[in-house]
Amino acid sequence: MTTAHDLTKNQSLVFSALSDARAPLSAYTILDRLREDGFRAPLQVYRALEKLLEIGLVHRLESINAFVACAHPQCHNHGTMAFAICEDCGNVREFTDDQIAERLADWARTENFRPHKTIIELRGQCQACSIGEP
Amino acid sequence: MTTAHDLTKNQSLVFSALSDARAPLSAYTILDRLREDGFRAPLQVYRALEKLLEIGLVHRLESINAFVACAHPQCHNHGTMAFAICEDCGNVREFTDDQIAERLADWARTENFRPHKTIIELRGQCQACSIGEP
DNA sequence: TCGCATATGTAATGTTATCACGAAATTTTA
DNA sequence: TAAAATTTCGTGATAACATTACATATGCGA
Ligand SMILES: [Zn+2]
Ligand SMILES: [Zn+2]
Ligand SMILES: [Zn+2]
Ligand SMILES: [Zn+2]
Numbered sequence: 001m002t003t004a005h006d007l008t009k010n011q012s013l014v015f016s017a018l019s020d021a022r023a024p025l026s027a028y029t030i031l032d033r034l035r036e037d038g039f040r041a042p043l044q045v046y047r048a049l050e051k052l053l054e055i056g057l058v059h060r061l062e063s064i065n066a067f068v069a070c071a072h073p074q075c076h077n078h079g080t081m082a083f084a085i086c087e088d089c090g091n092v093r094e095f096t097d098d099q100i101a102e103r104l105a106d107w108a109r110t111e112n113f114r115p116h117k118t119i120i121e122l123r124g125q126c127q128a129c130s131i132g133e134p
Numbered sequence: 135m136t137t138a139h140d141l142t143k144n145q146s147l148v149f150s151a152l153s154d155a156r157a158p159l160s161a162y163t164i165l166d167r168l169r170e171d172g173f174r175a176p177l178q179v180y181r182a183l184e185k186l187l188e189i190g191l192v193h194r195l196e197s198i199n200a201f202v203a204c205a206h207p208q209c210h211n212h213g214t215m216a217f218a219i220c221e222d223c224g225n226v227r228e229f230t231d232d233q234i235a236e237r238l239a240d241w242a243r244t245e246n247f248r249p250h251k252t253i254i255e256l257r258g259q260c261q262a263c264s265i266g267e268p
Numbered sequence: 269t270c271g272c273a274t275a276t277g278t279a280a281t282g283t284t285a286t287c288a289c290g291a292a293a294t295t296t297t298a
Numbered sequence: 299t300a301a302a303a304t305t306t307c308g309t310g311a312t313a314a315c316a317t318t319a320c321a322t323a324t325g326c327g328a
Contacts, residue, residue: 028283046286
């Protein structure tokens with residue numbers, strides 16, 4: 001009981017697949033990569049993802065229907081995260097901005113909106129991929 | 135040539151369906167609502183949506199795979215919009231926040247990331263739906 | 269009228285996600 | 299430890315979302 005959560009076998013396999021990947025993976029891509037490990041059906045992936053998302057070890061990228069391992073798994077403190085997703089190479093940067101989180105919280109407060117989850121995603125081109133393109 | 139764009143018949147039908155709706159609609163819901171008008175296949179909806187999104191008359195809500203008519207169709211100026219989506223009643227509020235847009239632009243500048251599109255979506259509970267729930 | 273761009277109709281297919289059911293494994297409690 | 303409750307897992311079917319491919323039509327300038 002050293003780590004905060006013990007993962008089941010399936011959860012560990014899915015998390016490893018995401019950790020090993022250099023880019024976000026779709027649930028079905030994960031399934032394909034885990035067939036050798038005995039995965040047969042989408043639900044095996046989705047169930048593991050559900051738990052990993054709940055724990056906070058994995059994030060879902062809503063705008064591309066894909067999943068990434070959290071970039072800061074040690075500090076589970078994250079509230080609102082933002083993701084910059086390169087549309088060329090798939091690279092993802094995860095970051096926080098307290099001012100943005102505050103502004104959104106302010107808006108919600110004044111409008112009496114109760115946020116359960118906040119999604120911030122930048123789609124574009126990363127530095128590496130923009131080299132050579134004026 | 136009073137309006138900025140002339141819509142085709144299909145585009146007008148899809149836009150009307152979205153304008154008339156009190157909540158975001160999925161592409162397939164739009165299809166069902168337009169069957170009386172001769173729609174038969176998903177592509178008729180998706181093609182119209184593609185154009186309406188390009189023009190800026192309609193927005194896509196990435197986190198729920200649905201579409202809404204723009205709340206400010208007159209000022210086509212909008213850069214980054216944010217959406218507050220009620221998970222109970224489906225009501226959507228569209229708003230801007232220049233400070234948030236600036237912070238994101240700053241992050242992108244310093245990280246040499248070139249954003250093509252920015253997604254901000256708050257999922258939660260609107261004021262009306264939170265009355266009576268402590 | 270020809271050529272081109274845009275819009276449309278339709279079927280088929282691809283991709284993403286969930287439901288329903290039961291069995292197995294694990295944890296809880298007596 | 300044995301029974302009960304809870305959680306996890308396996309599997310097939312199905313639902314929901316989106317695109318490809320190809321044929322046809324329509325409008326417009328040369
Ligand atoms: Zn994270
Ligand atoms: Zn890149
Ligand atoms: Zn708008
Ligand atoms: Zn509501």
